[in-house]
Amino acid sequence: MAAVKINQLAVDELPWTIEYDRSKCAMCGKCVAACSFGALKVDVLKIKKTQAKVDEDGFTKEEETWAQPYIKQVVSHTNYCRGCGICKKVCANNAIKPVRNEREVYGTRYRCATGESVKRGGRCNIHTEGRTLDKIKVGRISQMTDPSLDALRHTFDMRTPLGRVMSAENMTFDVKDGNLELKSNMPTNRWIYPIIIGDMSIGALSWRMWEAVAIATAYLNEELGIPIRMCTGEGGIPERLLKSRYLKYMILQIASGHFGWDRIINSMPDMIEDPAGILIKIGQGAKPGDGGLLMAKKVVKHIQEIRGVPKSDLLSPPNHQGLYSIEESVQKMFLSMNAAFKFKVPVAIKVAASSTSVSVYNNLLRDPYNIVGGFFLDGLDGGTGAAHEISLNHTGHPIVSKLRDCYLAAVHQGKQGQIPLWAGGGMGMNGNLAADTFKMICLGANGVFAGRLILQMAGCVGNDFGKCNACNTDLCPVGIATQNPLLVNRLDIDRVAENIVNYFKATDTELKKLLAPVGNSSLPVGRSDALVTVDKNVAERLQIQHVC
Amino acid sequence: MCRIGAIKSKKYIHPSKALELMRSQQKGHDNSGFAFVMQDLGGIFEKYKDLPTLSMACTDEGMRLAESILHSIGFVRVLQWSPEICNKDGLNIEPMPNYVFEVFQYPKSFKYAPDDEKQELLVDTRLKLRKALEEADEGYVYSFWPDVVMLKEIGDPRDIGTYFNLWHPNSDFTAKIITAQCRQNTNYDIVRYAAHPFFLQGYTALANGENTFYEKNKLFQENLYKGYIGFESDSQCFLYTLHYIHKILKWPLKYYKHTVTPLPYSDIQERQDREVLLRIKASLSNLEINGPNTIIGVTPDGTMFTLCDSKKLRPVVVARTDDMVVISSEVTGANEILPQRNIEDDIYPNEREMVVVDNNLEVERWQQ
Numbered sequence: 022m023a024a025v026k027i028n029q030l031a032v033d034e035l036p037w038t039i040e041y042d043r044s045k046c047a048m049c050g051k052c053v054a055a056c057s058f059g060a061l062k063v064d065v066l067k068i069k070k071t072q073a074k075v076d077e078d079g080f081t082k083e084e085e086t087w088a089q090p091y092i093k094q095v096v097s098h099t100n101y102c103r104g105c106g107i108c109k110k111v112c113a114n115n116a117i118k119p120v121r122n123e124r125e126v127y128g129t130r131y132r133c134a135t136g137e138s139v140k141r142g143g144r145c146n147i148h149t150e151g152r153t154l155d156k157i158k159v160g161r162i163s164q165m166t167d168p169s170l171d172a173l174r175h176t177f178d179m180r181t182p183l184g185r186v187m188s189a190e191n192m193t194f195d196v197k198d199g200n201l202e203l204k205s206n207m208p209t210n211r212w213i214y215p216i217i218i219g220d221m222s223i224g225a226l227s228w229r230m231w232e233a234v235a236i237a238t239a240y241l242n243e244e245l246g247i248p249i250r251m252c253t254g255e256g257g258i259p260e261r262l263l264k265s266r267y268l269k270y271m272i273l274q275i276a277s278g279h280f281g282w283d284r285i286i287n288s289m290p291d292m293i294e295d296p297a298g299i300l301i302k303i304g305q306g307a308k309p310g311d312g313g314l315l316m317a318k319k320v321v322k323h324i325q326e327i328r329g330v331p332k333s334d335l336l337s338p339p340n341h342q343g344l345y346s347i348e349e350s351v352q353k354m355f356l357s358m359n360a361a362f363k364f365k366v367p368v369a370i371k372v373a374a375s376s377t378s379v380s381v382y383n384n385l386l387r388d389p390y391n392i393v394g395g396f397f398l399d400g401l402d403g404g405t406g407a408a409h410e411i412s413l414n415h416t417g418h419p420i421v422s423k424l425r426d427c428y429l430a431a432v433h434q435g436k437q438g439q440i441p442l443w444a445g446g447g448m449g450m451n452g453n454l455a456a457d458t459f460k461m462i463c464l465g466a467n468g469v470f471a472g473r474l475i476l477q478m479a480g481c482v483g484n485d486f487g488k489c490n491a492c493n494t495d496l497c498p499v500g501i502a503t504q505n506p507l508l509v510n511r512l513d514i515d516r517v518a519e520n521i522v523n524y525f526k527a528t529d530t531e532l533k534k535l536l537a538p539v540g541n542s543s544l545p546v547g548r549s550d551a552l553v554t555v556d557k558n559v560a561e562r563l564q565i566q567h568v569c
Numbered sequence: 570m571c572r573i574g575a576i577k578s579k580k581y582i583h584p585s586k587a588l589e590l591m592r593s594q595q596k597g598h599d600n601s602g603f604a605f606v607m608q609d610l611g612g613i614f615e616k617y618k619d620l621p622t623l624s625m626a627c628t629d630e631g632m633r634l635a636e637s638i639l640h641s642i643g644f645v646r647v648l649q650w651s652p653e654i655c656n657k658d659g660l661n662i663e664p665m666p667n668y669v670f671e672v673f674q675y676p677k678s679f680k681y682a683p684d685d686e687k688q689e690l691l692v693d694t695r696l697k698l699r700k701a702l703e704e705a706d707e708g709y710v711y712s713f714w715p716d717v718v719m720l721k722e723i724g725d726p727r728d729i730g731t732y733f734n735l736w737h738p739n740s741d742f743t744a745k746i747i748t749a750q751c752r753q754n755t756n757y758d759i760v761r762y763a764a765h766p767f768f769l770q771g772y773t774a775l776a777n778g779e780n781t782f783y784e785k786n787k788l789f790q791e792n793l794y795k796g797y798i799g800f801e802s803d804s805q806c807f808l809y810t811l812h813y814i815h816k817i818l819k820w821p822l823k824y825y826k827h828t829v830t831p832l833p834y835s836d837i838q839e840r841q842d843r844e845v846l847l848r849i850k851a852s853l854s855n856l857e858i859n860g861p862n863t864i865i866g867v868t869p870d871g872t873m874f875t876l877c878d879s880k881k882l883r884p885v886v887v888a889r890t891d892d893m894v895v896i897s898s899e900v901t902g903a904n905e906i907l908p909q910r911n912i913e914d915d916i917y918p919n920e921r922e923m924v925v926v927d928n929n930l931e932v933e934r935w936q937q
Contacts, residue, residue, distance in 0.1 A: 167779035167860050168882055175880065178833035186851040189818055194845070199821045201845045210851050212834045435792030437785075438854055540781050541859045542880060543833075547785040 037104035037119040039094040045116035052108035057496040059100035064093035105489040107498045139410040142492025153421040160553030163540035172537035181467045184210035184367030184394040214249040219470030222256025225406030227509040230501045237521035250297045257281015257327040263288040276302035278337035280328040299368045306399030306446035308412035309373030312337035318495035321504040347384045369395025374418040382427045402447025404473035407493030420446040428465025441467035449474035455531030479517040571777040572751040575896040581611030581743035588730045591751045593901040603726035604764040607744035617672040624719040626665040627708020643676025652733045662724030721764040726751045763801035767808040771869025774808035778883045781860035789855035810856045826923045829858045830879040874925040881920035
């Protein structure tokens with residue numbers, strides 16, 4: 022009798038199990054070939070058939086044994102099924118699919134076997150309660166006394182500023198012939214769409230995916246007049262783009278790893294346009310207090326070139342090594358980035374939402390140099406290409422109340438709007454980016470940024486219930502978050518760009534469909550009286566109307 | 570909808586004109602109050618143009634409280650006048666016991682004070698009086714400023730006119746500028762302080778419609794100046810923005826229009842002054858109005874103007890003769906006051922226009 026191997030990983034301990042119907046299987050092998058994780062293999066079943074026969078000699082036993090090939094789930098700590106469902110997509114006969122194993126213990130088994138923490142991509146997969154934004158409705162509808170607008174016929178001014186906004190008292194004007202004339206230079210403001218495509222680097226994304234996003238951004242601006250901007254993430258930017266006129270749609274990110282900045286700085290003499298902005302990333306909502314992470318598997322040759330690094334795990338430090346205080350960061354980093362672009366490009370900061378966000382924002386609002394051009398707050402529902410699961414699932418701060426707190430802190434100082442507030446982390450998580458954007462704007466945001474949703478527009482199969490989340494493995498089955506040429510080729514650039522363009526076209530219409538009933542033709546920043554909620558706690562916390 | 574109207578005249582006129590202006594615009598049950606501001610006063614107030622006049626509605630105890638505060642600051646009363654009351658049965662009005670218009674001499678210590686100091690003293694004093702009367706629930710202080718009187722009352726405007734004997738013109742109680750509103754704010758409690766016109770340091774504003782950016786206007790204005798208080802009506806925000814732009818920032822009046830209804834970004838980009846306009850749009854985005862509104866305003870030098878929201882969702886007409894300009898939310902009001910005018914000269918301002926009337930009654934149309 023075989024020994025029972027109780028310490029070996031078992032299939033029913035994995036997060037996903039393969040449901041396979043051998044009777045439907047044509048043995049074409051497509052599922053095995055398509056599974057980027059190597060979680061399927063062709064194996065052989067030994068089938069034995071025994072029959073009892075009765076004849077004049079009495080009972081006799083007849084045995085027949087044969088082998089039959091079948092698809093078998095691999096049981097492994099590394100090559101295990103992520104539930105991506107590509108096998109199901111390629112199977113003509115619907116013979117195979119992954120099924121979520123609610124009683125899985127993979128995380129425990131992995132830690133026991135390797136002594137390492139679990140890493141993955143995606144976003145928080147623990148859901149303890151409903152989304153706050155979904156509990157809020159746009160409830161202040163114009164009726165009779167202030168007519169609703171017509172979303173299709175009225176014109177709407179959809180732009181919002183990025184860059185330090187000076188108070189009226191601090192703007193120096195001369196009055197000449199009844200006209201105001203600016204006496205001195207002012208911080209740069211850029212008027213952009215209230216949604217930024219946020220911070221996904223080349224490296225985390227495949228080059229084809231990143232290019233598709235860049236193409237969509239340019240198309241939205243140049244063909245549809247939707248002035249959306251795209252943030253590069255911390256991973257550099259192709260040199261050709263740096264020297265092109267499309268640079269004006271790109272917000273360049275610098276984080277603690279400074280990846281790609283060598284190339285950016287070297288390209289500066291050849292830039293024919295200024296970038297849309299600079300975003301200094303201090304923290305990220307998906308893994309607050311932790312730095313960026315790009316596994317060596319994904320640091321292929323072109324990534325090494327763009328980032329200026331050797332092939333190795335790229336771990337951005339959790340903080341900027343040269344900075345130890347807010348004031349110092351203003352002095353050093355903001356000033357130097359502003360100076361580098363001759364004070365013509367807004368320099369903003371991105372921090373993970375935290376209990377301390379209000380203090381930081383308050384401090385920056387008091388900055389006498391007026392040099393901080395935007396405060397990007399990233400909540401815990403933000404996504405990432407790679408992080409320790411403990412960070413994803415157990416650290417972070419929801420974005421909604423923190424955004425509101427920051428806005429009200431600015432109101433308290435009488436400085437609302439002076440450092441534009443941008444909120445991200447789970448925007449469009451329910452599929453509707455326009456609704457989330459509108460509600461966040463009413464709560465005080467000048468705009469929002471979204472990343473994870475963009476991947477879903479491109480065909481990402483992952484979700485927040487343990488599906489796929491393998492962005493860190495270089496095995497992304499749809500070619501979005503991998504540098505493996507075979508997998509990347511699965512992605513159709515033009516199709517992805519088209520999807521993104523179409524989504525934003527729809528979003529623009531939907532935003533207007535929310536502006537119109539509240540009777541506004543410009544963005545209602547801070548207009549929280551337009552919102553209501555049936556949740557009393559949410560109402561109290563956000564200072565909006567409680568309804569029932 | 571609120572009825573609003575304003576009359577600017579070369580000759581002194583009696584508030585009966587304002588009542589007539591309002592009466593024809595009444596619709597249905599549109600009858601919860603009447604309020605007016607008179608500026609550039611004639612009649613018995615004509616001699617005291619440089620001295621602050623207190624407009625107040627209060628109880629006897631309110632009078633005593635106010636006089637004691639004014640006395641303690643050093644103001645000396647030089648004239649007291651009250652309208653003749655004609656009470657009758659059946660009038661729809663909720664009167665206060667006393668309606669007081671008093672002219673004061675500045676405290677001696679302010680005899681040689683610069684105008685700015687005197688102006689701040691008047692605001693401080695009015696706020697103090699208002700607070701004292703509010704806390705004691707003994708009355709309302711509407712204005713304390715030279716050459717201005719103000720009355721706000723709850724009830725049927727016709728009955729309010731009857732109660733104060735305002736239907737019969739006389740030469741004692743007159744002014745060259747009268748702004749008036751009927752029907753008080755429907756969205757909030759019907760209280761006297763919520764009634765237009767609103768007045769601060771020589772600036773008057775009244776409006777119809779709904780200020781849908783009330784919340785952000787209010788949150789921003791509360792921090793700007795001590796006199797920006799109350800907010801019993803969302804329309805007070807229009808006055809405070811006017812005061813802020815013109816008095817505090819000292820910007821030319823046309824920038825009031827650029828502040829409250831900024832041009833869309835794409836339009837600004839086409840203009841030579843885009844840099845200035847974009848700065849204003851960004852910096853004062855919290856003072857934008859985005860609701861359906863018509864605003865009528867008066868500045869301390871007697872300039873009167875009107876403008877509309879950027880979607881032009883509320884009516885207004887400017888009608889004129891050589892001696893009088895009338896701004897009325899509906900043309901029936903203008904027809905009542907100026908039946909003989911040439912109606913082809915009437916102006917129906919568009920959404921990007923500001924119509925400005927100077928002291929010679931010259932009417933300019935400023936395109937934004």
